[in-house]
Amino acid sequence: MAQFKNSTVKIDNEEKMSGKALFTDDLPSEGFLWVRPLRSNIPCGRIRTINVPKLPKGYYWVDAKDIVKENVVNIIFSDWPVFADRRVNYYGETIGLLIGPDKAKLEELGRLLQVNYDEEIPHFKLNNSKIHKSFTKGNLDEVIKNHDFMLEETFETGYQEQVYLEPQSMIMWLDGDKITIKASMQCPFYIKNAVVRTLGCSPDKVRVIQPAVGGAFGGKEHYPSMMAAQLATAIMKIKKPLKMVFDRSEDLMYTTKRHPSRTTYTGYVKDGRLVGVKAHVGLNGGAYLGCSGVVLNRGLIAVVDSYDVPNLDVTGDVYVTNTMPTAAFRGFGSPQTIFAFEMFIEHIAKAIGVDPVEFKLKHLVKKGQTTAVNGKFHDDIILPQLVEKAMEMSDFKRKYKEYSKPGSNRGIGISTFLHGCGFTGSGESTIINAQLKLTKDENDIVHLYTSQVDFGQGNRTTLKKIVSDTLGIPEEQVTHEAPDTDHTLSTGPTAASRTIIIVGYLCEKAAKHLKEIWKPGVYQEWIEPYVGPDYIHWDEDTLQGDAYPGYAWGVNIVEISFDPITYQVKVEGAWSTYDVGHAIDERIVIGQADGGLAQAIGYGYLENMEMAEGRFRQKTLADYIIPTSADLPMMETELIDNLFAYGASGAKGCGELTFVGGAPALCHAIEMAINRKIYKIPANPEYLMELVENGKD
Amino acid sequence: MEKISFYLNGKQVKLAIDPSTRLLDVLRIRLHMTGVKEGCGEGECGACSVLVDGVCYNSCLTPVANVMGKHIVTIEGFRTTKQYRIIADAFADFGASQCGFCTPGMILNAYALLKNNPHPSEEEVRIALSGNLCRCTGYNAIVKAILEIAEKGDIVW
Numbered sequence: 001m002a003q004f005k006n007s008t009v010k011i012d013n014e015e016k017m018s019g020k021a022l023f024t025d026d027l028p029s030e031g032f033l034w035v036r037p038l039r040s041n042i043p044c045g046r047i048r049t050i051n052v053p054k055l056p057k058g059y060y061w062v063d064a065k066d067i068v069k070e071n072v073v074n075i076i077f078s079d080w081p082v083f084a085d086r087r088v089n090y091y092g093e094t095i096g097l098l099i100g101p102d103k104a105k106l107e108e109l110g111r112l113l114q115v116n117y118d119e120e121i122p123h124f125k126l127n128n129s130k131i132h133k134s135f136t137k138g139n140l141d142e143v144i145k146n147h148d149f150m151l152e153e154t155f156e157t158g159y160q161e162q163v164y165l166e167p168q169s170m171i172m173w174l175d176g177d178k179i180t181i182k183a184s185m186q187c188p189f190y191i192k193n194a195v196v197r198t199l200g201c202s203p204d205k206v207r208v209i210q211p212a213v214g215g216a217f218g219g220k221e222h223y224p225s226m227m228a229a230q231l232a233t234a235i236m237k238i239k240k241p242l243k244m245v246f247d248r249s250e251d252l253m254y255t256t257k258r259h260p261s262r263t264t265y266t267g268y269v270k271d272g273r274l275v276g277v278k279a280h281v282g283l284n285g286g287a288y289l290g291c292s293g294v295v296l297n298r299g300l301i302a303v304v305d306s307y308d309v310p311n312l313d314v315t316g317d318v319y320v321t322n323t324m325p326t327a328a329f330r331g332f333g334s335p336q337t338i339f340a341f342e343m344f345i346e347h348i349a350k351a352i353g354v355d356p357v358e359f360k361l362k363h364l365v366k367k368g369q370t371t372a373v374n375g376k377f378h379d380d381i382i383l384p385q386l387v388e389k390a391m392e393m394s395d396f397k398r399k400y401k402e403y404s405k406p407g408s409n410r411g412i413g414i415s416t417f418l419h420g421c422g423f424t425g426s427g428e429s430t431i432i433n434a435q436l437k438l439t440k441d442e443n444d445i446v447h448l449y450t451s452q453v454d455f456g457q458g459n460r461t462t463l464k465k466i467v468s469d470t471l472g473i474p475e476e477q478v479t480h481e482a483p484d485t486d487h488t489l490s491t492g493p494t495a496a497s498r499t500i501i502i503v504g505y506l507c508e509k510a511a512k513h514l515k516e517i518w519k520p521g522v523y524q525e526w527i528e529p530y531v532g533p534d535y536i537h538w539d540e541d542t543l544q545g546d547a548y549p550g551y552a553w554g555v556n557i558v559e560i561s562f563d564p565i566t567y568q569v570k571v572e573g574a575w576s577t578y579d580v581g582h583a584i585d586e587r588i589v590i591g592q593a594d595g596g597l598a599q600a601i602g603y604g605y606l607e608n609m610e611m612a613e614g615r616f617r618q619k620t621l622a623d624y625i626i627p628t629s630a631d632l633p634m635m636e637t638e639l640i641d642n643l644f645a646y647g648a649s650g651a652k653g654c655g656e657l658t659f660v661g662g663a664p665a666l667c668h669a670i671e672m673a674i675n676r677k678i679y680k681i682p683a684n685p686e687y688l689m690e691l692v693e694n695g696k697d
Numbered sequence: 698m699e700k701i702s703f704y705l706n707g708k709q710v711k712l713a714i715d716p717s718t719r720l721l722d723v724l725r726i727r728l729h730m731t732g733v734k735e736g737c738g739e740g741e742c743g744a745c746s747v748l749v750d751g752v753c754y755n756s757c758l759t760p761v762a763n764v765m766g767k768h769i770v771t772i773e774g775f776r777t778t779k780q781y782r783i784i785a786d787a788f789a790d791f792g793a794s795q796c797g798f799c800t801p802g803m804i805l806n807a808y809a810l811l812k813n814n815p816h817p818s819e820e821e822v823r824i825a826l827s828g829n830l831c832r833c834t835g836y837n838a839i840v841k842a843i844l845e846i847a848e849k850g851d852i853v854w
Contacts, residue, residue, distance in 0.1 A: 001790060010792075012797070013794060014789075016800055018732070018785070022731065026731035162832075165736045165798040166798045214734075215796040215798060216796075247735075247738055248739070591834060595834050620737070621739065621830070626832065627835075629822070629824075629826040630824050632835060634837060634841070
């Protein structure tokens, strides 16, 4: 028997294991027409003509001319058109849709359809900034005048594809004059709002229902809004039910990925302490900005990770290029800077001849200190306990000493990190405004309504459990169905590690209120709006203040062996400790920990996606490699409670936290094994060979 | 069109069909076995795993002609067995299913492994499952669940 504290079997567990759960492509869709996007095959240029072949009866072409109201996808910064209009800005941009009953026929028609362009010279260099951010802390100029040692280094991270096992898929039909959508998604209200915006229709004319969703990891946060806006335009024209299901190659080539980054640090040391850092973070946003500005914010806020550096001068840019737009992926900007800073701080220690791990531990942030953006760490920080526990679990000190000897071909590395939970700053109260509805029927069954999508994280179960625990009733007395925008208020998107810290907290408060007014045998309803901690003050323009309602913390230790002949790395062990406040369900949190770290390890050394002339070179899962069971060791995780005052039973977030520290812990271990410095990920055999032959020790 | 016949979950099926049709499409579209998933369509992910005469196959790479006269078991058939119950209970106990898209294929492959090798080592489990991708769990819980079943002995297989 597995030993987990306070854990229950997930609501949807049996239906998923038995294959009964219906994912979008499994839903009955008799009579639905297939939708095939026709995409640009150049990275940049003006569309001269679109020559649509003569279409057989029952086949349709839909493009920008069919836009009902606004040719824009409603994403944070709405610059991405639903259909390319007169010009294309990246290879793969959707020009229009071919629609009809037979998939093979659509392929044939797609090959006959001709788009003529006036090609322009595409822009791929990272120098065309469309979003620039900056902030300072302390006084870096003074440090620059007075220091003992200085080091400047640049780090790069690559694209990363989510590889949710279920590709993007959506079906849409008309129910009278109401558009109804089922899709693989994270955020039902994002989809609804995108349709309302492009059609200019009333919100009550759009309904979004969530079927089973096969993984998302950020990849289904914004992209389904694009698909919905396209299908909605088509359905208004042809009034027939529609189905769009991507195959894996389409999904790999034409959906959003993690932002590639280039981060440069200049660090200043005085009396053995890192007293100042100048940093620049550059992200490749692709052809349209979408959510990239927010991704940059998160990266900048995490620019010195979990370390106290009193003087900072930080700038960041989102660069626009003629490439596939980049967007959300677990961690949302912070994995890039946390990788870079973790490597950088160890490199500084090595350069001044002190032990890198001791040097890092000396710089860990403490309660009451200011954050990088001049906010305050209001709550207890238990990083030292987390470090001690993780070191004990992994026998770190012994291995560290042993593997440091030259020629060991083994290494062990440690990273410490934080993750701000929820939307940045006051976003929860100013942008999201979540409201949660709890009802109780005449049989005293309690119904919980949220817009949180359970795409594997177990939140349908966890949120329900918060309600039943708070009310002191059996779990069976509470229902929590998958979201339907006609039945639930918006409790916000399933993103930003906000589900438990924000919506979980709402569940607890609503349940407490319902308990106070509880009358057996009658229908009752309670609506709870989110009110965050009142000490949170944030200025979005200057990026100053308290960036998040709360922080979760973690430590990863990764052990590897290195083959000096093939340059291959084998991950031999992985240990983690986390402070997620309190685990509502330990089995679910450990599941997040295992999965997050596995993805992070993949990010660090395996997952290589390259761009050549605006096109991804990896087009299948045979060339974009993610970890298999044979690539990973048994991972061990321990949780240490550190209750958060504004969380349900003290719970904070955990989904993204488990991702952000894996790649640097792995790369520290590789550095030890090869005695070379790593400046980019993925650290694949080709790169390691180059380092071993020509790199710096 | 050819007449193709095989056994699906114990019952004989006869279809007039292009023999080069992917078994995956025959199962999902013609026979509504939607527990068989398409994750990649090229034999990399294993979400479409089915048992063909007890051996785990990627149904996306199998033309239906190749299963003439053979016995195919999908999750829809396997879920009625006591072997399924044992694997599913262990999966539930360790939290081995998150989004669930890979799970039916993973369970069938776990069964194929345990039937041939009731006491696999951790390494044998990892190698046996390496054709079934999971992006949610990091495989930890899946491998632990199978090792736990392996300890229980071979009576059930």
